[in-house]
Amino acid sequence: MIKLLFIGDLIGRPGRRAVAALLPGLRREHEFDLVIANAENAAGGFGLTSKIADELFSLGIDVLTSGNHIWDQKEIEPYLRQNNRLLRPANYPVGDLGRGSVVVELDHRPGIRVGVVNLAGRAFLGPADCPFRAGRDLVARLSAETPVLVIDFHAEATSEKNALATYLDGQISLLVGTHTHVQTADERILPRGTAYITDVGMVGGRNSVIGMKADRVVEKFLNGKPQRYEVEKSEPWLGAVIVEIDEKNGRARSIQRLQIPA
Ligand SMILES: [Fe+2]
Ligand SMILES: [Fe+2]
Secondary structure, three states: EEEEEEOEOOOOHHHHHHHHHHHHHHHHHOOEEEEEEEEOOOOOOOOOHHHHHHHHHHHOOOOOOOOHHHOOOOOOHHHHHOOOOEEOOOOOOOOOEEEEEEEEEEOOOOOOEEEEEEEEEEOOOOOOOOOHHHHHHHHHHHHHOOOOOEEEEEEHHHHHHHHHHHHHOOOOOEEEEEOOOOOOOOEEOOOOOOOEOOOEEEEOOOOOOOOOOOOHHHHHHOOOOOOOOOOOOOOEEEEEEEEEOOOOOOOEEEEEEEEEEO
């Protein structure tokens, strides 16, 4: 059995601090084999820097995924090229600028490998190649290396996430939706053995608008004038799922949703 923790979009410093505070206790309780987190908002809510990526890896996160905000900090580009454990969506048409998937071997269990794939949706989001075809092709390629495959599908539309999970059910171990920052209560194991949640939520201030100070966002909706968004610092909570997977056939055994105060 493989036990993994997938943490939703970490928002700025409060998100990083919440993970630093909560991860050691969660780890003692659950003895995770692998920890994955989405880091597209880790730098002040917008993108990720190399220093912050190093900080997150030093907390014991094994793989970082991302999404549409990955390009917000230009500085991350060389790091994306060099570090294969930081992913950007595989279906972004950006050539060799970073990678969209990685196969990692578990630290304490040599020979056991987990493939992690990052994909982005196209409904209500920027340009990307078809996540269904890209996902299908990557899954076919990676399944030659390991039956244990995890996808972070960074997408806005519930239907697109539902559809991709259904399309790949039985071929992957877990599909986690990210990007909306609002956790959904539909975690389950699909008929052919893929664990699924439409959105895992975020690590950020709960009394906010998706992690940002609410008044600025309300102002923007009221008058349409651009606002300087700021990360909400108070009362962060951590959205994540704990998933157990049979490493022999890649089928999920359980998925447990977490939304806990820091
Ligand atoms: Fe995000
Ligand atoms: Fe996003």
